[in-house]
Amino acid sequence: MSKRRVFDIEFPDVDPPEPIASESSVPAADPRRGPMASAIAENADALRERETLEARIRAENDHLAHEHVRLKKAGLITDLIPIESIKTSKLTRDRRAGRDDELDELKESIRAVGLSNPIRVEALGQGSYELIQGYRRLAAFRELFEETADAAYANIPAGLTARGEELELLYRRMVDENLVRRDISFAEMAQLVRAYADDPETEAVDLDAALTALFGSVSRQKRSYIKHFVTVLDAFGPRLKFPEAIPRALGLQLEKRISHERGAAARMAAALTAAMAATPEAELEVLRDLSVPPREPRVVSPKQAARAAAKTTFRQNVRGGSVRCAAAEGRVELRMNRDFSNMDRHRLEAAVAAFFQALEE
Template identity: 55%
Template structure:
């Protein structure tokens, strides 16, 4: 009987379960090259994050710089030799300025408290927008001292590319708040604005309205009156800035529509070469006094009161009636005067008072 061979059983161990921690341990056992690659990637990501943050901060700073520059709040010390005054016709007369010495003394003592404003040009130079007297004071101080202290002037930047009318308004509005700028200087600026080829203004009324928008209607009417005065006398006036408001308005009224009177005033002025401002205004006052007729007294009634004067004036709207009496002037007509713009009404009444010569003290 054949004996069957016995087979041996082989015990195979159960499959080992690898825990997550074992996988982490395995990853930590990577080679040096893999570790270096991983660390380099992490460093690049950190560097990129820093660069992104810096870029955002720089963009914010750049936008803030542009905003401050447009607002004229960015200041710099600019060489006075690099500043031009050719873009704008200045609203200041070139006549000697006695108050400039006071400004220079103040700058010497405490420095310049109000920087000028300039516009940077493509050629690296600068165009003056505001501050002609301050720039002139620095130039004179540098010429007098020559030590370099006044070779640079504090300046704020205005945005390049501003419309010409905007640049004129910046200059004019700054000087409107000052009491020493004369009506003749403002009138001269309005005339120059019309003559400037860089503007699209061909009408003096539009020029006055554009440049002196911040001024009231009454003041603009005075400026227009001085424009007419400058048109009539022109270069015969050596010191137009010295002419006061009342003198200028009266002079314009006397000369308007009277070529012979204009010729007479010009003859008076040209006959006094080298005259001072006071001498010129004395000549103009003398002309007015010479042609001023004695104002006749209104007839007096038996009761001792002045008689009334009644006028009828025809117009396209109908008839207006004017009644003048002692201390009283009434105007009636087919219009509602309450609908008239108060500023226009005020200007018209002021011109009427000036035209009647009632704005001067009664010396009789």
């Protein structure tokens, strides 16, 4: 009988490998947790996720709100604002009362290409706004809407400024915008300085402070000119109908008389009232006369006075009527009821030449 050989195999003491869990495998439920506990746990997880999402949304909204305020303060948010909801009472304008003669050109530009530069307004609440910049643009839109009844002109593009900015800053913005204009006059700038100084809501304690606050960026010489024009406007007041037409040189001459000649302001204002000038040209003519101080009476010797008193007077009848003639030292006067300003200049020159030629013969 044959025997089979038995081999003894010894295995090393190693733990068996753990099974690899697949991504789709689900952990086994705790056999000790019931259905109610599982539902509560799931609800808590959902609440935590919702709170996290809401916190993220609030943070994003806060960021957007701060960005909106920043853009609004910078005037970078624009909207179409009804022209009827815009007020123009907060700032005293530097433009004189009445219609701007150049408004028609602006209206034609708006008709052709629209408004390229929005106005700027301050939100007052309840759908109303206060104008900060763009008085002429707003006036043009209002006239266009009144003339055409086109709904396109019922609303005007406007940059929205947050409410509560300092009044000085609002005035400065209006000044800076107007300094870009080439046609702004010294009288208009002076009107704005006087209005700013008299405004009880500003911090200007006197005229110099108002001038520095509004026109601190211009040269000292130009500020001096503006101050001289304030003196002229204060002296004439409402008697001056066309102050924006006064050129710089004339304004400085008027200020010199007002400031250095006692009683000149009252006399000049009375003369301006009596003139009743109805046009800028007529008023300028009156102001030019007023800018020249009266000549001092010349002191003459008795001999010079005797010579001046000695003169020859007579009347001469000519074809056109009677001529009153007066001759004195260095002077010959011919007076006649006739308008010689309409006569041709060459004929007058020939007549004067013939007159002196006859005297020399």
